[in-house]
Amino acid sequence: MSSRDPSTSSPDPLTPSTQNVAKPGVRLAVVAVIACLAQFMVVLDSSIVNVALPAMKAGLGLSVGAQQWVVDGYLITFGGLLLLASRASDLFGRRRVFQIGLVVFTAASLLGGLAQDGVMLLVARFVQGAGAAALGPASLSLITASHTEPGRRTRALTWWGVAAAGAGAAGIVLGGVLTASLSWRWVLLVNVPIGAGLLVATFVALQASTASERRTRIDVPGAVTVTLGVAAIVYGVSAAPQDGWASGQVLAAIAAAIVLLAAFLLIESRTREPLIPREVFAEHNVRIGNVLTGCLGLVITAPLFFLSLYLQQVLGETALRAGLSLLPMAVVISVGVLTSQKLIPGVGPKRLVLGGGLIAAGGLVWLAQLPVHSAYAVHVLAPTLIVGAGMSVMMMPAIVAATTGGDPRNAGVASGLINMCRQIGGALGLAALVTVASTVTHQGHTTGPESVVHGYRTALLVAAAVSLATAVLSLLLKEPRASAPAAPARRDEATADAGRPG
Numbered sequence: 145m146s147s148r149d150p151s152t153s154s155p156d157p158l159t160p161s162t163q164n165v166a167k168p169g170v171r172l173a174v175v176a177v178i179a180c181l182a183q184f185m186v187v188l189d190s191s192i193v194n195v196a197l198p199a200m201k202a203g204l205g206l207s208v209g210a211q212q213w214v215v216d217g218y219l220i221t222f223g224g225l226l227l228l229a230s231r232a233s234d235l236f237g238r239r240r241v242f243q244i245g246l247v248v249f250t251a252a253s254l255l256g257g258l259a260q261d262g263v264m265l266l267v268a269r270f271v272q273g274a275g276a277a278a279l280g281p282a283s284l285s286l287i288t289a290s291h292t293e294p295g296r297r298t299r300a301l302t303w304w305g306v307a308a309a310g311a312g313a314a315g316i317v318l319g320g321v322l323t324a325s326l327s328w329r330w331v332l333l334v335n336v337p338i339g340a341g342l343l344v345a346t347f348v349a350l351q352a353s354t355a356s357e358r359r360t361r362i363d364v365p366g367a368v369t370v371t372l373g374v375a376a377i378v379y380g381v382s383a384a385p386q387d388g389w390a391s392g393q394v395l396a397a398i399a400a401a402i403v404l405l406a407a408f409l410l411i412e413s414r415t416r417e418p419l420i421p422r423e424v425f426a427e428h429n430v431r432i433g434n435v436l437t438g439c440l441g442l443v444i445t446a447p448l449f450f451l452s453l454y455l456q457q458v459l460g461e462t463a464l465r466a467g468l469s470l471l472p473m474a475v476v477i478s479v480g481v482l483t484s485q486k487l488i489p490g491v492g493p494k495r496l497v498l499g500g501g502l503i504a505a506g507g508l509v510w511l512a513q514l515p516v517h518s519a520y521a522v523h524v525l526a527p528t529l530i531v532g533a534g535m536s537v538m539m540m541p542a543i544v545a546a547t548t549g550g551d552p553r554n555a556g557v558a559s560g561l562i563n564m565c566r567q568i569g570g571a572l573g574l575a576a577l578v579t580v581a582s583t584v585t586h587q588g589h590t591t592g593p594e595s596v597v598h599g600y601r602t603a604l605l606v607a608a609a610v611s612l613a614t615a616v617l618s619l620l621l622k623e624p625r626a627s628a629p630a631a632p633a634r635r636d637e638a639t640a641d642a643g644r645p646g
Contacts, residue, residue, distance in 0.1 A: 174349050175290045176300040178342060179283040180307040182242070185249070185338055186276040187308045190218060191315030191474070192331045194448050195467045198456040199328035204262045209383070212578045215449060216378055216571040217266050221273030223567025224371030227419040230281040231362045238285050239350045243343060245278025250339030257333035268332070306482060316474050320467025363419045366411045373404030374568050378575040420561055432620050434565045436497065436542045439614040441566040442573025443504055444535055446607040447473070447511065447528065449574055450581070450600045454514060458593050469520065473528035480536020493541035494621045501615025504534025508608035512601045516593045534611070573610070577603040
């Protein structure tokens with residue numbers, strides 16, 4: 145996912161001039177395997193912790209808000225630093241940024257697995273997200289830079305998408321297996337041998353890619369201010385149920401967020417090398433597509449989070465049984481994301497997002513009827529299959545609509561921007577829904593499990609409303625124009641992003 149600014153002289157990652165990724169004698173398949181394993185690991189950590197949250201709570205004394213931050217901390221730094229990492233990969237070389245990401249991600253996984261308190265765990269998750277921000281775009285550009293023949297690139301990107309989508313499903317089950325058989329610590333420690341092995345493989349199989357001849361300045365201040373601004377919003381919203389919206393702590397966090405985000409806009413308007421080229425926002429579908437994918441981040445993240453807590457803390461299921469209970473939904477999402485592209489030419493992105501949003505909203509309304517004592521097939525399995533089917537139909541069409549038909553030079557950064565919005569949308573949305581659930585629980589007339597479940601129901605209904613709003617908003621999309629001859633490779637790149645969950 146290159147964030148190449150057309151005003152710079154950095155090499156186009158899809159041209160033969162940058163076909164210097166694999167060392168002489170190393171097959172391109174080896175490069176693809178390295179990229180796919182890295183992407184698998186990055187996406188795995190966005191889902192593997194969900195099932196382990198109750199065990200983390202018991203082991204480290206985490207509050208509900210802290211459990212939310214175990215998920216959000218990763219998403220915020222992942223999404224907030226994604227464009228910066230994409231830009232750095234173009235300027236300083238893919239292998240270098242990829243290796244830095246591996247070291248940071250692996251070290252943070254080790255730190256989190258050895259955490260002795262909640263603060264240590266949350267710091268590790270934030271740092272993990274920073275490493276993932278480097279690994280995600282670099283892993284994709286390893287494929288697009290080395291596989292210059294369209295057929296080979298398409299096959300490699302398909303497997304990259306399979307790895308990303310499969311990781312979402314595998315994370316749920318693997319999190320349950322590791323938590324039940326070993327401990328919650330292993331949902332993080334499992335990354336250490338994988339990361340170390342990949343790091344060795346990069347030195348053996350990859351050579352340094354050509355960096356930009358013109359050392360332009362990357363927009364570090366912009367990346368830092370937008371990441372801290374989003375974190376401040378999430379903190380303020382998540383602290384409101386306990387401290388009150390009028391408390392000094394919450395007001396200070398919201399004020400800091402406003403200042404930081406305003407500073408980000410000011411920096412972007414004045415810098416000669418913005419994270420996002422200004423002309424990107426001139427494209428109608430980019431603006432609408434980013435809002436859609438931000439909403440999708442919430443719709444995808446919320447059910448997994450609340451159902452994991454519901455199954456274990458209300459119904460008393462083990463981590464393994466909870467993971468297996470959520471597996472069908474994850475499988476439906478993974479399969480649907482990879483197959484929905486066949487429907488796009490005949491049906492069109494607008495109709496698919498509309499239909500998927502309505503289907504997901506219906507499933508979430510059904511899911512919001514959760515009782516304190518449920519029948520799995522009726523109250524969990526059936527509605528989650530419907531939610532998963534709706535989500536999977538929405539993802540790829542929204543991305544394709546927002547990255548097709550514009551300037552091909554901006555297709556990469558448009559794809560990166562959408563992925564960033566999905567990650568940050570998931571973080572902000574989850575914080576808001578946890579606030580809703582906590583507020584309803586504390587203000588309820590009942591106590592115990594019934595009050596907690598009532599909070600979950602309300603949060604899921606809000607998620608259903610967001611899914612419905614996403615469907616309505618999709619009507620504003622313009623059907624993408626036919627791509628120019630040079631654009632399909634860029635579209636491959638954007639399409640592969642659809643395999644990456646929030």
